[in-house]
Structures are given as structure tokens and as C-alpha cells.
Amino acid sequence: MAEEFKVTPWEVTGDIDYDLLQKKFGTTPIDDALIGRLAKYGEIHPMIRRGIFYSHRDFDRILDEYDKGNRFTLYTGRGPSGNTHLGHMMPWIFNKWVQDTFKVPMLFQMTDDEKFLFKDLTLHDTTSMAYENALDFIALGFDPDNTKIILDSKNIDRLYPIALKVAKKINFSTAKAVFGFENTSNIGQIFFTSIEAAPAFLPTEMAGKQVPVLIPCGIDQDPHFRACRDVAPGLNYPKPCTLYCKMAPGLNGSDKMSSSDENATIYTTDTPKAVKKKVGRAFTGGKVSVEEQRRDGGNPEVCAVFKYNFFMFEKDDAKLNELADRCRSGEILCGECKMCLTEKINRFLEDHQAKREEAKEIIGSMAFDGFKW
């Protein structure tokens, strides 16, 4: 029997059965036909090919509109509760590909209010973290002229009128059913989904005409956008469309990289030494002894090091397959494999950290409505 798992926007526990989750949420698989259709816009991103972005709501409708000449707006976000780690970066890297491929505007929402309401943090904490997280986002190279960062506490004047309309359409029963709220949930948590819905409708409000929105993000966020899609027609807004990815795994073998285990989590500001140490301790599919592994081979399916190559660090499918084969045959041992991944991550982070410094120069110009951090 499969282990129990739980996926909400605020809690991910257990071994996630992504097919079952998709059925539970009622989202649509990204199938071969859709992938085939995507090919006409450019090279398909590995995260699509590999089924990391694996599920959606009405992505085909976005493409239909795009083919008719109607540009969509990209929208994704981050709940700033701590330093950025590679698990957070993964869907952003995909978002960057979508922006480059379709040449569309991007809204990036930092929910400092949400994290204040759900965590033992001050609003000052979450706003500061939002700044740090935004640097990582910007460092990925989003078009600065076509990307705006929304900070909830600073842009609330623009979000609130939309959030009110959304809130008026969602009653406590629905919120409880969708998010699992209880009597002990605070009244800000209960209201919050209205604020996460607002950027999905902001482009329509700003343009004064229907602008479809595409939201590529973790599938844990689906409850928000399910509620958001339900209310859209009654408000004369287009239903937001979504693309959902699986959670980036932890180095400890868990299904989701999480700041609750810092040793299993690589932050964007980690030093090469820290990365080496963390990868060195990673959970692998190796055997108890070198002899045994040379003889029987390792198991890449369960290996966090392999997963990191799969999710982010080996874009070449042939090389990835070769790595798996060499592991299974006992040709490559965990030490060597860890060293390779460490090098790849450190090369990525060296470049990223430089761009992150440069991001400090342009972050001001990317603030939505010109808010001050």
C-alpha cells in the first residue's frame, strides 16, 4: 500500500504519488500530443520532456489563443519564508524558458503576507526575504523590460480591489474543502487565497480586455488556482491556465527539498565547500561496499544525486541515460558521481552568484508600480 501523502500549498508530506495527486486535483496530464504541439514553438524544455512539468489546466487553450495572436501573461511566485534553494529555482528556470520561447510579460508575486500569516515570522522578516529571493529570480535572466515583481505588502493597493471581488465569491465551506482550513485557522489565512488569485486577473484589469494568464508552478499550488478558476467566469475574468511541476527532491532522498533539513538543501548563496559537503552526504542508490557496487551496480531510481542531474543539472538526455547505465553496471561509483554533481552545481552557482550581484542594480526598476523595497 502506498504511504499516505499530503500536498497543500502549505504542507507537503509523505511519498507523493504524482499520478494520484493529478487525479485528486483533477488536472490534465501533459501528453505526447501536447508535447508534440509544443515542438513548433522551439526546442522542448527538458523539464517537459522528462515529465517534471507533467500536468496542466487549459494549457492548450493558451496555445490556441497564442496561435490566434493573443499574447498571454506569465505569472508565478514565491512565498518568502527563507533563503532561496535549488528547489525553488527549478520552476523559475522553466518560467524563463516560457518567457524566452513565447516572448511574453511575466508577473512574479512575492507573498510576504502569506508567509507572515502562516509562519512564525514577522512581516519585516518576510519582506526582507522577498528581496533576497527576488535577486535569485532576476539572476535567471528574465527580460527586465517585460518582467515585474509584485510584493504583496507593497502592491496591496493594486491587488486588494481584485482580491475583494474574488473573496466575495468564495465562502468558508469552499475554502475549508479546498485548503483544509479548520476552526483554528486564522482569518488572514482564510482570506489569503484571494490575494494569490489577484495577479491572475491583474493583466485583464490593466489592459481593460481579457488577457489570458499562464501559471507555471509547483502542483502544490493547484488549490489556489482551482478556487481562482471557479470564480473567474462570474467576475468576467479569463480562467487562469496552469502548468504544474513535481517538487524538486531533497538531497536526503525526500520527495521535496525543504529548508527544514538544511544539510539536504542547497541554497543559492552556498559556498563551493558547503555544496561539496552537502552533496557528499546525499542519499544515493549505492551499495554498502565498493565490491558489491562494482558487482551489482547502483540504483539511480532512488538516488538523490541522480535526481539532481535529472531535474536540473544534466540537460542532455543521452548523457543522462549513459550516467544511469554506468551506475547500474557498477562502472561509476557514488563518490565520483557526487564529485561530478558538485562541480556542476558549483559551476552553476558561481555564475548565478555573479548574476545575483548584478540583479541588485536592476531590482528597483523591476518593482511593480515602482514600489520601494
Place this chain on the structure above:
Amino acid sequence: MAEEFKVTPWEVTGDIDYDLLQKKFGTTPIDDALIGRLAKYGEIHPMIRRGIFYSHRDFDRILDEYDKGNRFTLYTGRGPSGNTHLGHMMPWIFNKWVQDTFKVPMLFQMTDDEKFLFKDLTLHDTTSMAYENALDFIALGFDPDNTKIILDSKNIDRLYPIALKVAKKINFSTAKAVFGFENTSNIGQIFFTSIEAAPAFLPTEMAGKQVPVLIPCGIDQDPHFRACRDVAPGLNYPKPCTLYCKMAPGLNGSDKMSSSDENATIYTTDTPKAVKKKVGRAFTGGKVSVEEQRRDGGNPEVCAVFKYNFFMFEKDDAKLNELADRCRSGEILCGECKMCLTEKINRFLEDHQAKREEAKEIIGSMAFDGFKW
């Protein structure tokens, strides 16, 4: 047995037993000792003398602080769901007296968001009504240099960070118990009390030190400020203090003047002819025939016309008592009494409507943080 009554910030029904309500809410009577203490600041307002403002929370604490030289800030508000009527004006007139007597700043909150969430109105409707209602408020002569009007939808950037702190401290159970929310209540309604709490803490946030706030308003608003007071210590804010009045009666004899019966409601923009017609139809304590009334007298206790004199239009206690005596003795008949009240109201409205026009010139300067209507 007393008729069932219900008093919430959103619904007032039945014959209100104000003593019982005070007990239910747990507020403190304004007793002779407190009235005596008030005398030292100036002439006591008739609404205090007559027990219209009859209950409070920690008003004595406000006076203690005032006597030590610590100035408080006044805060009251309006839910803009329609034209201003005399029932709305009544507590504002009292607020004006408090400002004049203690020379303190005033924050006036217009909850256009609340009325959008609770009524079948658009936000555009409620924002427009807020403007019209604010003109009436300003026309009463509040010190323009010491009075600021908060419009929730426009000042949300200042209210939201405080509202978030409040919301984090109130769970659904509490909100349900205090306000009577149900599963069908929308999630904006559930959150709203945080927004009404915010101006109570705004002076402290702005001054960077504890500034006590006094809120004179209808006792129907107590659930908000009870919740607000409960969370204050945990947020290191001073508990807001309150002064509560009874509801202004309707001309139809009901306990609360309400726009649901337009003929029993005098609006600030009514013509002299409309006032005459409405007062002419008022519910009185008169008898069925002139003969009977001359013989047995009328009953001022149940008479809406008398109540209007009592609440707002006869400030002289001696004259008010004389009017009651002349009614009871059959000396004055309802027709004459209605004519007198009509004249008083029309004199008041003529002056008010002129000042209301002048208010259009200064309303812009009184917008909190310089928002544009």
C-alpha cells in the same frame, strides 16, 4: 417576555433591550460618577446626559491618560452603503463635540470594502457613496487640520500591514463566536474585522509610541472592537477605548432608522417638502381622535417625533420636558408637534446642505495620505 432582538455590525432587528445588550456584550454603563467627571472638561453633551451614549469600554482610562497630558486620537467610521441619513449623523455630531472638547485628532474610516463584501453593491458604488457620506461628515465642522478621512480601498497600503497582524491573532472559531459567521459567509467578510481594527492602531504605528484611541460609535460595532481589544496586548498596541450609543430610531417607530424604509428615513439631501411629508407620516403616541387626545393626552415614550427631539433636535432639557408634559396633558396635538419638528429639521438641513457644498472644497485636503477619490 421581551421580543427577541439581534444586534450585529451588519444586522439590527427586533426591539432592542439596551441594558440586556450591554450585559451581553460586557460593556460598562456610563454612570453618574463618570458623567460628573466629564463635567470638568466643559458642558456635558445632551447625548450623554440623556443616556443616548450610554455604555463604554475604558473611557475612564482615556480620561486618566488625558489628565496626565497624553492626548488620544478619535476614531469613528461609516459603512458607505447608501445616502447619509439622520441616524448616521447622530454619533458624528457627538464625535464633533468630543473633538471640540478635547482638541484631539480624528480618523474617520469609510469601509467601502466592507459594504462591497456584505451588500449587493459594486466597489465603485460603495466608493462613490463614501464620497457622498464624507461630505456630510465634513459638513459637521470637524477641524480640517486635525481630521483625516480613511477610505479603505484607497488607504489599504497603510491599513493592510496592521490588519495582517490582527488577522494572525484571530482564528475562525473566535470570528464565528463574535460575529456569528457561518459556512456560507464569504472569506472577505471573515477577514474584514482586521481592516476595521487597523485605524485603532494606526496612531500608535504613526507616532512610534502608544497612542490611546477613543471610538465613539453605535453599540452594534462592539463585536469589532471587542475582538480588536482582545488582540491588542499581544501586538503591543494600546487597547482601543469606546463610547457606545443607542441606535437612532426610525420615523415609523422602529428602533433603528434604516434605508430599508425610505419613507421613515430622513436623508441629509432631502428637500423641505420631503421632510414635511416624512415627518407628517411619522409614528406617534397620539390617540385615534382629537377629542380623545385632548382628553387623555398622548404618549411621548413611543412617539417617533418626540424621540427625534430627544435624540437630536431639542437640546434644552427643560424644553424637552415641557414638550413631553404638553403631550401627556393633551395640550399639544401630533399635527403641531410634527410641524415643529419639521421646521427644526429643515432649519438644520438648510444649514447642513450649505456646509455640505462647502465640504466639496476641502474634502481633498482631508484624504488620509492624500488619496484621490
